[in-house]
Amino acid sequence: MAVSARHFVRLKLRLTANGLRSQTWRVVLFVLGALMALSWAVVGYAAFSLPGLLDEQRAAEVLLPLGGGVIVLGWLFLPLVFFGVDESLDPARFALLPLPRRTLIKGLFVAALAGVPAVATFAGTLGMVHAAARLGGVAAALVELVGVTTGLLLCVAVSRAVTSAFATALRSRRARDLATVLLAATAALLGPLQLAALAGAQHADWGRVGRVADVVAWTPFGAPYSIGVDLATGRAWAVPVKLALVLASIGLLLWWWSTTVERAMLGPAANARPRQRAATSRGPVAQLVPRWLPRNRFGAIAAREARYWWRETHRRASLITFGVVGVFLPAFVGAASGSAAAPTGMLLLVGALAAVNLANQFGFDGSAYAADVVAGVPGRVELASRVAGFSAYAGPALLVIAVVVGLVTGRPHSIPALVGTLVAAYGTGLAIVLPTSVRAAYALPDTVNPFAMSSGGGLAKGLLSFGALLGAALLTAPLQLGALLLGDVWLWIGLPVGVGYGAAAFALGLRLAGPMLDRRAPELLATVSAAQ
Amino acid sequence: MSVPHQRSSADPALALQGLFKRFDAKVAVAGIDLDVPAGSFFGLLGPNGAGKTTTLSMAVGLLRPDAGQARILGYDVWADPTAAKSRIGVLPDGVRLFDRLTGTELLAYHGLLRGMDADVVDRRSAELMDVLELGATNRTLVVDYSAGMKKKIGLACAMLHAPRLLVLDEPFEAVDPVSAALIRDILHRYVAGGGTVVFSSHVMAVVERLCSHVAIMAEGTIRVHGTLAQVRGERSLEDVFVEVVGGRTSTGSELAWL
Secondary structure, three states, rough: OOOOOHHHHHHHHHHHHHHHHOOHHHHHHHHHHHHHHHEEEEEEHHHHHHHHOOOOOOHHHHHHHHHHHHHHHHHHHHHHHHOOOOOOOOHHOOOOOOHHHHHHHHHHHHHOOHHHHHHHHHHHHHHHHHHHHHHHHHHHHHHHHHOOOOOOHHHHHHHHHHHHHHHHHHHHHHHHHHHHHHHHHHHHHHHHHHHHHHHHHHHOOOOHHHHHHHHOOOOOOOOOHHHHHHOOOOOOOOHHHHHHHHEEEEEEHHHHHHHHHHHHOHHHHHHHOOOOOOOOOOHHHHHOOOOOOOOOOHHHHHHHHHHHHOOOOHHHHHHHEEEEEEEEHHHHHHHHHHOOHHHHHHHHHHHHHHOOOOOOOOHHHHHHHHHHHHHOOOOOHHHHHHHHHHHHHHHHHHHHHHHHHOOOOOOHHHHHHHHHHHHHHHHHHHHHHHHHHHHOOOOOOOOOOEEEEOOOHHHHHHHHHHHHHHHHHHHHHHHHHHHHHHHHHHHHHHHHHHHHHHHHHHHHHHHHHHHHHHHHHHHHHHHHHHOO | OOOOOOHHHHHHHHEEEEEEEOOOEEEEEEEEEEEOOOOEEEEEEEOOOOOOHHHHHHHHHHOOOOEEEEOOOOEEEEOHHHHOOOOEEEEOOOOOOOOOOOHHHHHHHHHHHHOOOHHHHHHHHHHHHHOOOOOOOOOOOOHHOOOHHHHHHHHHHHOOOOOOOEEEEEEOOOOOOOHHHHHHHHHHHHHHOOOOEEEEEOOOHHHHHHOOOEEEEEHHHHHHHEEEEHHOOOOOOOHHHHHHHOOOOOOOOOOOOO
């Protein structure tokens, strides 16, 4: 019996269903995620069909490729930054089965299509088919349907290929730096797009936006979504060319993916070259705890956490992603708007995003957390030392971000106030994230892909992140108001006020989460070490 | 809970009363009463899935029981966890270590976590690494250790703070004969010095050689317990075990195609 893609899809659906069985919170998450996806699909459908309903041909020519491009970019970035990829079908699990690589890739690819995000994307982009039908009749609608379908294939291929490639690169020490640079470069791609969007929105210069759209329509990002309108406007010759472009891109991405999947299939064992470190004459404690940390429980956990943020791939991936996104996002917004007011909102986002890295801090440990439970570490010490360990990276990163933004916006004198804003956002983010990490932890799958999520895990991660961001935005509202209303006075008091605000919020969160952890430590351990 | 339990030197090292745990529909541990006398070498036997790991996890405070009590040297694990936990060393099975640390770093971590003085940690870690033949200057990450070395470093972490009770879940699994002999030797010396060892296993030979007391578990209950001589009687421990657990006997006709 030949193995076909159908088997992979059924396996994935079965795994998803079994994951939901008798796990109320997972069902709730799944339903929530599905509802969110549905609402996005409805919004997308409405927006994309609008130009057709209004019979605005030029608007369709602009909106469809740009909207499609944003969707493809979303598939590229969101898994890296927020959601991870659903790796319920871990390629390594198929390593022992006699499957040709083509069958495996095809199966994994089709299985990846059978998920909530893919279905929602398809449903949303069907609005483009509607628009094409209104503008160019049945023929245009059919062509657009083909375009939307290939567009979806492109989206899934992009997300799979990129996460898998980064996962592979982050595992090996040599390629790690290269991966960081690559990630930075991809993040930098956001720049021009944002510039265009902002410029368009600010000057309402539709001519310029239109020219950008015309270019995007000839890149793989916008091409699949623009062919229906091309037919409707009499550029039928463009249809086969663009389709060829998209199909070639998909083929390339799948080829790229298959090369990295092959390496992932070798599993962790093949990648584990013993890392021999130079012998040292320092005592065991001095090897673990750096001199500036106390030699007690706090110091031990903080030092261990600091090591883990770099040595463990899951954590390293989120750390690097945060660093890159954290520097680029506000810098570009700052450069584009030229004022220090605009990046403030973005900085609050970045500060909270730093804290979000800790949202599943116990999930990173998995069953290893048993060591701390057996030793009976008090909850407050546990949480405070973990924050300290992470802050060894987050602190300098936030400082760099403040300096970069201050310089890019041409207002270096605002740097202290920016630091204050960042620290305040980080502190409030922690206040929300610490109790969350105790209450809403989830187990990570035991695979070599740091972006991998068990089914449902991606939704949990995304929801946790957005929840924490939203909460931090609300809680720092007084600061945002202050920055807006006080003007130049804020430049002076921003640093102390921000640091004080952040510290107070952190202390409050610790007070809340510490006793919670004392009560729930065994349950937390059971959750994060759940069978994978 | 009116009268606090009076602690005395005659307290058993580990006392379980009515421990019960249910996972969804399956009862993993169905009410266990067990006393482990201080100074004994106690073997907990049972087939796979008998509830050994669940029982030991509840006994050391890693898993909250649905009902029942666990006392360590007289201290209730769930009512007074700090006092109880400071007196035990645990080697859990199927639990990861913080394996992105080197062996010495891991030992230092466990020592500091137990609130030990840094100098004592330094001294004992170096000695343990040396005695367990892990190499005092070995800077390999624990994740790159072999399975047997991982067991040994786990054991070292459990013993570092010189606890009065060692709870070891499958300490001899995946350990080569040389290392097993070494571990046996160390544990013997520990018990001779007044310590108590509770360990789970399904390897009869090891249990017969080491233990002063045994208990046989099946389907979440203790079927037989007592001193080794009481449980074994005239027969071999393996015969007793198979009879108590009720294994399937081969008829010779199945798997004929193999």
